[in-house]
Amino acid sequence: xxxxxxxxxxxxxxxxxxxxxxxxxxxxxxxxxxxxxxxxxxxxxxxxxxxxxxxxxxxxxxxxxxxxxxxxxxxxxxxxxxxxxxxxxxxxxxxxxxxxxxxxxxxxxxxxxxxxxxxxxxxxxxxxxxxxxxxxxxxxxxxxxxxxxxxxxxxxxxxxxxxxxxxxxxxxxxxxxxxxxxxxxxxxxxxxxxxxxxxxxxxxxxxxxxxxxxxxxxxxxxxxxxxxxxxxxxxxxxxxxxxxxxxxxxxxxxxxxxxxxxxxxxxxxxxxxxxxxxxxxxxxxxxxxxxxxxxxxxxxxxxxxxxxxxxxxxxxxxxxxxxxxxxxxxxxxxxxxx
Amino acid sequence: xxxxxxxxxxxxxxxxxxxxxxxxxxxxxxxxxxxxxxxxxxxxxxxxxxxxxxxxxxxxxxxxxxxxxxxxxxxxxxxxxxxxxxxxxxxxxxxxxxxxxxxxxxxxxxxxxxxxxxxxxxxxxxxxxxxxxxxxxxxxxxxxxxxxxxxxxxxxxxxxxxxxxxxxxxxxxxxxxxxxxxxxxxxxxxxxxxxxxxxxxxxxxxxxxxxxxxxxxxxxxxxxxxxxxxxxxxxxxxxxxxxxxxxxxxxxxxxxxxxxxxxxxxxxxxxxxxxxxxxxxxxxxxxxxxxxxxxxxxxxxxxxxxxxxxxxxxxxxxxxxxxxxxxxxxxxxxxxxx
Numbered sequence: 001x002x003x004x005x006x007x008x009x010x011x012x013x014x015x016x017x018x019x020x021x022x023x024x025x026x027x028x029x030x031x032x033x034x035x036x037x038x039x040x041x042x043x044x045x046x047x048x049x050x051x052x053x054x055x056x057x058x059x060x061x062x063x064x065x066x067x068x069x070x071x072x073x074x075x076x077x078x079x080x081x082x083x084x085x086x087x088x089x090x091x092x093x094x095x096x097x098x099x100x101x102x103x104x105x106x107x108x109x110x111x112x113x114x115x116x117x118x119x120x121x122x123x124x125x126x127x128x129x130x131x132x133x134x135x136x137x138x139x140x141x142x143x144x145x146x147x148x149x150x151x152x153x154x155x156x157x158x159x160x161x162x163x164x165x166x167x168x169x170x171x172x173x174x175x176x177x178x179x180x181x182x183x184x185x186x187x188x189x190x191x192x193x194x195x196x197x198x199x200x201x202x203x204x205x206x207x208x209x210x211x212x213x214x215x216x217x218x219x220x221x222x223x224x225x226x227x228x229x230x231x232x233x234x235x236x237x238x239x240x241x242x243x244x245x246x247x248x249x250x251x252x253x254x255x256x257x258x259x260x261x262x263x264x265x266x267x268x269x270x271x272x273x274x275x276x277x278x279x280x281x282x283x284x285x286x287x288x289x290x291x292x293x294x295x296x297x298x299x300x301x302x303x304x305x306x307x308x309x310x311x312x313x314x315x316x317x318x319x320x321x322x323x324x325x326x327x328x329x330x331x332x333x334x335x336x337x338x
Numbered sequence: 339x340x341x342x343x344x345x346x347x348x349x350x351x352x353x354x355x356x357x358x359x360x361x362x363x364x365x366x367x368x369x370x371x372x373x374x375x376x377x378x379x380x381x382x383x384x385x386x387x388x389x390x391x392x393x394x395x396x397x398x399x400x401x402x403x404x405x406x407x408x409x410x411x412x413x414x415x416x417x418x419x420x421x422x423x424x425x426x427x428x429x430x431x432x433x434x435x436x437x438x439x440x441x442x443x444x445x446x447x448x449x450x451x452x453x454x455x456x457x458x459x460x461x462x463x464x465x466x467x468x469x470x471x472x473x474x475x476x477x478x479x480x481x482x483x484x485x486x487x488x489x490x491x492x493x494x495x496x497x498x499x500x501x502x503x504x505x506x507x508x509x510x511x512x513x514x515x516x517x518x519x520x521x522x523x524x525x526x527x528x529x530x531x532x533x534x535x536x537x538x539x540x541x542x543x544x545x546x547x548x549x550x551x552x553x554x555x556x557x558x559x560x561x562x563x564x565x566x567x568x569x570x571x572x573x574x575x576x577x578x579x580x581x582x583x584x585x586x587x588x589x590x591x592x593x594x595x596x597x598x599x600x601x602x603x604x605x606x607x608x609x610x611x612x613x614x615x616x617x618x619x620x621x622x623x624x625x626x627x628x629x630x631x632x633x634x635x636x637x638x639x640x641x642x643x644x645x646x647x648x649x650x651x652x653x654x655x656x657x658x659x660x661x662x663x664x665x666x667x668x669x670x671x672x673x674x675x676x
Contacts, residue, residue: 004441045398060383078436091409098412099421334674334675336346
């Protein structure tokens with residue numbers, strides 16, 4: 001019988017930081033493009049349209065010696081029952097013999113790996129001298145994106161929060177977000193050494209920034225092409241379903257655009273609508289190609305670069321593999337016979 | 339946090355019998371055809387052709403209030419490492435809120451539910467006076483198929499074992515198989531009350547039988563159409579991959595044929611080749627329709643009936659749901675926070 005390690009939310013928090021997530025996500029992107037990582041077809045089932053659905057995203061990651069899946073279900077009526085609307089479960093298996101190795105609560109992994117994804121875009125595509133970061137959107141992901149970006153760009157001097165759909169929320173959420181950013185940095189052995197402020201006017205905020213992160217459920221572009229300064233990098237994290245769009249499609253006429261997964265980016269990502277409109281016909285490449293050095297990222301200090309992060313199973317698997325290694329080393333979690 | 343019950347091989351043996359599997363499989367077939375049960379698209383991945391692969395079969399079973407999956411990986415080189423070549427893992431989730439409920443070793447479930455599947459074909463399609471059972475194939479599944487059939491047809495008088503690809507094996511394996519049949523019947527509160535013998539000549543064996551179960555990896559038909567007596571029922575369990583075939587395609591010219599899943603039967607089941615050859619153009623129905631009374635099964639004592647059991651995820655899910663109910667009631671297994 002195989003022994004399997006079960007890791008719940010608290011266990012995972014003991015062994016996983018944003019610094020770990022950054023390493024894992026970078027490896028996931030790299031392996032996707034080297035061929036060592038593969039994404040298998042997604043299973044999607046709608047229990048009741050607009051009320052409850054589920055997906056199973058799976059794949060293999062040879063560099064970590066594992067395969068596995070993340071199953072996420074969404075039940076909107078759970079909130080009335082005092083239950084989380086999302087449940088995420090990840091399992092990791094040994095690629096050499098098929099034995100199950102771990103079962104994890106995928107909830108805490110998702111926020112970390114998504115924050116890390118936006119930051120990997122910044123690490124590989126932002127100008128080396130970019131120091132003004134704008135976070136568009138003040139939801140749960142904002143602190144993860146900000147902190148992960150500060151880890152890859154420790155010389156950022158200014159962080160500005162904006163929330164175009166409800167502008168006053170940026171100032172209201174500022175305290176909570178700053179506190180959470182400090183906590184996340186501390187977990188990774190770093191400190192907050194720049195200012196975090198709120199800005200109600202999105203145009204002003206965009207004009208004064210050279211790194212922009214977007215994480216909203218927007219279905220209308222919030223950022224006009226003419227506001228974006230030369231040399232700016234934008235990591236778009238919000239669009240993950242058909243019809244979602246955060247930035248002006250016109251930006252893609254001149255920007256250097258990259259995706260985590262080309263097909264998914266055109267299908268459900270930030271690039272879906274510019275692609276349908278014919279403004280964007282092809283990406284410069286996938287971020288994994290930039291990481292692996294097979295495609296150039298930024299080519300000058302003037303380039304506008306965009307990273308469309310749609311989310312791929314390998315990010316979760318690489319994170320889960322890293323969590324499992326650390327949990328085994330520190331003997332965290334519950335080991336059961338399966 | 340959700341509490342999840344982990345059930346290993348030994349736990350499952352404490353709460354699951356062939357009688358339970360028969361109930362579960364019958365419900366699975368019935369719900370598939372009433373629409374209460376649905377099969378989701380299968381994920382299949384080949385790590386190395388002919389050496390290692392994997393599938394994830396998933397679905398929902400509303401009558402049991404669950405959804406879930408079975409993940410089965412196959413690594414042929416495991417035997418040299420003293421590990422099982424197959425690893426099966428099942429998870430069960432609450433359909434009302436998406437919470438994970440149980441993680442199980444799927445290994446022991448598969449044998450029981452496959453034995454039960456062949457027997458459900460006998461229960462609904464064999465002639466009421468049929469008393470002579472032939473088991474073709476002497477592998478691991480044989481005792482499960484025989485015992486499950488004896489549970490649904492307690493007036494069977496004679497069981498004969500035959501193994502056309504290696505005829506002497508039937509006599510060699512007889513003792514072990516009879517012992518295992520007795521054990522399986524005992525688990526379900528029944529007793530062996532008929533003879534079990536071996537027959538080297540497959541033609542003689544077929545001519546003297548009116549219930550036939552086949553469970554071999556054959557790629558050549560073993561049973562000729564002219565040997566099969568009027569009124570016989572055949573449950574074919576072996577064919578689950580393209581190219582496998584156990585019985586003469588000519589049988590389908592006059593037989594009443596049924597499947598667990600029509601599409602899968604024509605794609606990878608016993609009916610694949612007769613369908614490609616044009617001998618069989620349509621099934622009479624799925625077994626769930628016979629169970630639900632919407633399609634007639636046997637229409638006379640003269641009919642030859644065939645049940646093509648290809649294996650569907652709902653059999654595993656219904657079995658897992660039943661195991662979980664019993665394990666919760668008896669507090670078997672290990673409960674962990676996820």
